[in-house]
Amino acid sequence: MSDRILRLQHVQIRVPDLELCTAYYTEVLGLIQTAHEGDRVFLKCWDEHEHHSVVLRQAPTFGLDHMSFKVAELEDLDHYTERVEGAGIAVKRYARGELGPGWGDAIRFEAPSGHTVELVFGMEKVGNMLPLFNPPPRPGNLVGIAPPRIDHLFIMCEDVEAATSFYCDVLDFRLTEQILANDGHQLATWMERSHTPHDLAIVTGPNGALHHFAFWLDDWNAIREAADLLAFNGVHIDIAPTRHGATRGYTTYFFDPVGNRNEMFTGGYWVDPDFEPITWTEEEMGRALFYYAREANERFFTVHS
Amino acid sequence: MGVLRLAHVDVRTPDLDLSTAYYSEVLGLSVVRRDDDVAYLKCWDEEDHHSLRLRYDSRIGLDSFTFRVEAEDDLHDLEKKLEAYGCAVRRVSRGEAVGQGESIRFEIPSGQTMELVWELEKTGNLLGKLNPAPMPPPTLPGIAPPRLDHMLINAEEVGESYAFFRDVLGFRMTEQVLDANNHQLGVWLERSHSPHDIAIVNGPNGAMHHFAFWLDDWDHVRKAADILAYNGVQIDQGPTRHGVTRGNTIYFFDPLGIRNEVFTGGYSPDPDFPAITWTEDQFGRGLFYYENVVAQRFLRFHT
Numbered sequence: 172m173s174d175r176i177l178r179l180q181h182v183q184i185r186v187p188d189l190e191l192c193t194a195y196y197t198e199v200l201g202l203i204q205t206a207h208e209g210d211r212v213f214l215k216c217w218d219e220h221e222h223h224s225v226v227l228r229q230a231p232t233f234g235l236d237h238m239s240f241k242v243a244e245l246e247d248l249d250h251y252t253e254r255v256e257g258a259g260i261a262v263k264r265y266a267r268g269e270l271g272p273g274w275g276d277a278i279r280f281e282a283p284s285g286h287t288v289e290l291v292f293g294m295e296k297v298g299n300m301l302p303l304f305n306p307p308p309r310p311g312n313l314v315g316i317a318p319p320r321i322d323h324l325f326i327m328c329e330d331v332e333a334a335t336s337f338y339c340d341v342l343d344f345r346l347t348e349q350i351l352a353n354d355g356h357q358l359a360t361w362m363e364r365s366h367t368p369h370d371l372a373i374v375t376g377p378n379g380a381l382h383h384f385a386f387w388l389d390d391w392n393a394i395r396e397a398a399d400l401l402a403f404n405g406v407h408i409d410i411a412p413t414r415h416g417a418t419r420g421y422t423t424y425f426f427d428p429v430g431n432r433n434e435m436f437t438g439g440y441w442v443d444p445d446f447e448p449i450t451w452t453e454e455e456m457g458r459a460l461f462y463y464a465r466e467a468n469e470r471f472f473t474v475h476s
Numbered sequence: 477m478g479v480l481r482l483a484h485v486d487v488r489t490p491d492l493d494l495s496t497a498y499y500s501e502v503l504g505l506s507v508v509r510r511d512d513d514v515a516y517l518k519c520w521d522e523e524d525h526h527s528l529r530l531r532y533d534s535r536i537g538l539d540s541f542t543f544r545v546e547a548e549d550d551l552h553d554l555e556k557k558l559e560a561y562g563c564a565v566r567r568v569s570r571g572e573a574v575g576q577g578e579s580i581r582f583e584i585p586s587g588q589t590m591e592l593v594w595e596l597e598k599t600g601n602l603l604g605k606l607n608p609a610p611m612p613p614p615t616l617p618g619i620a621p622p623r624l625d626h627m628l629i630n631a632e633e634v635g636e637s638y639a640f641f642r643d644v645l646g647f648r649m650t651e652q653v654l655d656a657n658n659h660q661l662g663v664w665l666e667r668s669h670s671p672h673d674i675a676i677v678n679g680p681n682g683a684m685h686h687f688a689f690w691l692d693d694w695d696h697v698r699k700a701a702d703i704l705a706y707n708g709v710q711i712d713q714g715p716t717r718h719g720v721t722r723g724n725t726i727y728f729f730d731p732l733g734i735r736n737e738v739f740t741g742g743y744s745p746d747p748d749f750p751a752i753t754w755t756e757d758q759f760g761r762g763l764f765y766y767e768n769v770v771a772q773r774f775l776r777f778h779t
Contacts, residue, residue, distance in 0.1 A: 172477040177669075177746060218743055220750070243747055296750075303750055305758040308722040308765060320744065365669060365744070389741060390693030419610035438610075438692060440521055441623060441668075443480065444546055447523070447598075447605055455607040462610055 173244040175251075175343055178365040179321055180241040180291050181223055182384045183211075184476075185230035186429045192227050195428050199404045200386070201315025205297060206272040213272060216386065217310055218301075218319035221294040222273025225321065225384075233429045234476040235381035237279065237287035238324055238371075240342075240364070245292050248278050251342065255280050258341050267293060283337045284328035285378030316397045318386035322436050323369050325383050327376025327475055334373050335360040344371060347442055348417045348449040350456050358456070361417060368418035368439040380475040383424060385434035391421045397435045398423050409470065414438075416462040417451060424471075431476045478554070478646040481668045482624055483544040483596060484526055485687045487734055487779070488533035494731050495530050502707045503689070503736070504618025508599065509574065516574060519689065520612040521603070521622035524596035525575025528624070536732045536779055538684040540581065540589035541627055543673070548594045554645065555580050561644045570595070585640050586631030587682035619700045621689035625739050626672050628686050630679025630778055634660040637676045641665050647674070650745050651720050651752040653759055661756065664720060671721035671742040683778040686727060688737035694724045700738045704728050713774055717741075719762040720754060727774070734779045 186192040193212045196202045202214040205222055210230075213223040228236055242248065252262045255278075265277045275293030282288045300310040328334045335357060338344040344362035347369060352358050361369040374382060388394055394412045401408055401423070409424035409432060420438040427433055451459035457466035489495040496515045499505050505517040508526050516526035531539060545551055558565050563582040568591070570577040577595030584590050602612045612620060631637040638660060641647040647665035650672060655661050662677040677685060691697055694715075701715045704726065712727035712735060723741040730736055754762035760770045 174477065174747065178744075220746075241746070298750075304753050305719070305755060305761065306752055308717060308719065387744075390695070392693070392695065414610055416607075416610055441481070441690075443523070443544070449605050449608055451607055458607065 173242070173247050173250075175242060175247055176290065176364045177241045177243055179224075179323055179370050180221070180239040180289075180294065181226060181321065182238050182324055182381075183226035183228060183236040184381070184384075184431050185232055185234050185236055186227050186427070186431070187229070187231060187233065188429055189227055189229040191428050195406075196225060196227065197315075199315050199400065199406060200433070201313055201317035203300070208272055211271065215297070216318050216320045217313060218299045219321070220296050220299050222297050223294075226271070233431050235286065235324075235326070235379075237289050238326070239277070239289035239291050240370070241294070242290050242292050245276060248276060248290060248292055251290055252278055254341050258337065273297070282334065283330070284326060284334035284373065286326055286328075288342075316386075316388075316400055316435065318388050318435060320387050322385045322387040323367075323371060324381070324385065325372045325374065325434075327374055327380035327382050328378045329375070331360055331373050331375050332357045335362065338362055338371060338373075345442070345444060345446065346448045347446060348451065348459075350417070350451045350459055351453065353453045358453070359417075359459075363442055366442045368420065368442065374472075376472075376475055381431065382475050383432035383434045385422075385436045388435050388437045390437055394421050394423055394435055394437060401425050409474075410461065410468075413464065414462045416455070416459040417449070430474075432474070477546050478550055479592070479667045479673075480544045480546045482626060482673050483524065483542045483593060484529060485541050485624065485627060486529040486531065486539035487684075488535060488537045488539055489530050489730075489732050489734075490532070490534055490536065491732060492530060492532040498709075498731050499528060499530070500617070502618045502703065502709060504616055504620035506602075514574075518599075519621050519623045520616060521601045522624070523598055523601050525599050529574075536734055538588060538629075538682075538779060540591050541629075541674075541684075541687075542576075542579070542591040542593055543667075544596060545592055545594050551578070551580060551592060551594050554592055557644050558582055561640070563644075575599075584637065585633070586629065586637045586676065588629055588684070619689075619691075619696075619703050619738060621691055621738060623690050625688045625690040626670075626674060627684065627688065628675040628677060630681070630683040630685055631676050632678070632681050634663055634676050634678050638663045638665070641674070641676070648745070648747060648749065649751045650749060651754065651762075653720070653754040653756065653762055655756045661759070662720075666745060669744050669746070671723065671745065677775075679775075679778055684734075685778045686735035686737050688725075688739045691738050691740045693740055697724050697726060697738055697740055701726050712777075713764060713771060716767060717765045719758075719765040720752075735777070
């Protein structure tokens with residue numbers, strides 16, 4: 172049987188200034204541009220083997236166009252078409268290459284959270300920046316923060332509980348952590364497919380909104396170095412390096428030049444498929460988000476794209 | 477589906493008290509059960525009963541190693557595959573082994589005993605499931621790794637062992653070392669989307685090279701070296717960096733001579749990851765990227 176959804180493959184985001192954002196994502200974040208076609212720029216991290224993990228699209232507004240998850244087998248697209256249609260949601264199928272350069276076979280549908288979800292198989296392999304023979308542990312010519320890969324994304328919706336049910340029941344995500352309000356309803360949830368604390372998380376907010384997407388760094392020291400680079404480049408840092416209670420991760424949050432929130436993340440834990448989820452109570456929500464400060468600033472809840 | 481991750485390593489020790497003291501006080505594992513001639517230990521973030529079993533015997537050595545499978549059905553499927561390959565598979569029923577349910581045991585081509593299990597007794601980690609702290613109590617002694625990570629075994633015919641792990645158990649190769657005749661000297665294999673859950677390097681059949689615990693970062697590796705040196709533990713290599721796996725590492729010996737490692741770093745391979753190849757002339761860099769030497773004790777000494 173297939174391993175089904177493996178991990179986050181890419182995000183496509185809207186930017187009102189494509190040139191400025193391309194400069195930011197390549198020079199400050201240190202991603203590599205793999206294509207520029209029409210109103211879209213395609214980017215990847217240095218250790219990623221596939222064509223892109225971030226797509227920037229010129230648009231009048233900012234925000235998330237869609238999120239894409241990688242599946243293990245081609246037949247997983249049929250499997251999830253049936254499952255999603257079974258939940259009463261229309262699914263569109265796209266042939267390899269139809270959605271853009273480097274793209275594999277894909278399906279798309281709108282989740283109850285108001286987000287367009289894509290599942291993709293067979294992205295074009297362009298290789299990471301290391302040779303397959305006697306590779307050094309990292310390339311020598313990286314610029315900016317240069318995270319090795321994309322890690323997860325955090326979305327918002329009005330009914331977290333219904334959205335979480337959809338992602339878990341229909342797409343087989345597994346719940347790792349949740350924040351429960353005093354009346355018992357879910358304020359936020361963390362879900363995984365890749366045996367990490369989260370590939371996708373949801374917090375209460377407007378349907379269709381993006382809270383942030385995150386890149387992986389190897390350790391806490393790299394988070395500190397990232398904050399140095401962000402500050403040096405005049406990037407607006409939302410949350411300086413700190414630690415999450417939920418996921419146990421180390422983090423810094425910041426905004427791209429048009430207001431999409433980014434995160435650099437490391438840490439966490441290994442998750443078996445039968446992991447018993449962790450629960451945070453409403454009183455401890457501050458600690459769940461930021462373990463040292465024990466509270467989140469107002470901006471963290473209200474600003475999204 | 478299939479094999480999920482390394483669950484526990486079972487080793488022999490001629491001094492059970494000394495070994496138990498070392499693994500609990502220097503490494504900082506918790507003793508979860510102690511019988512007359514067996515001790516069971518686990519790391520602070522592990523949810524299952526144990527990840528290390530120490531058994532008194534007159535000589536050091538590897539009793540067996542156990543991988544968890546993802547679903548209950550996998551045990552049956554893998555048993556059929558193993559029997560088709562020609563392995564004699566023994567069913568171990570629930571209650572025969574401490575801390576786990578039904579399992580299957582068999583000898584792999586290189587002579588070690590391997591076990592597969594699905595049901596592990598859940599005893600919880602040290603943090604709990606309600607508003608947990610992100611770290612264990614600061615009073616935890618020793619290095620205190622969060623979990624067991626991987627192991628490395630020896631085989632006379634690495635290629636044959638690799639074929640077995642690939643074809644029968646579904647492991648995927650991430651890296652290999654080839655000699656000048658394209659003969660495999662070592663292979664690194666994964667199921668958990670990490671650079672390795674098990675590695676196999678040329679050496680005597682039945683032998684274990686080391687087992688390794690995960691640490692969260694290089695700073696913890698440095699601190700582990702401090703703790704080891706302070707406690708008079710013999711350090712074999714490091715702290716340094718691997719070329720193979722890109723990991724940051726220290727190797728050291730337990731009081732009876734079993735090699736341990738603490739490890740962090742690496743990368744996250746998809747199932748379609750293209751394997752990396754090291755040539756024999758670059759083997760030194762593959763092993764220890766900074767030193768670039770093929771350390772003889774490292775290659776020749778095993779349990």
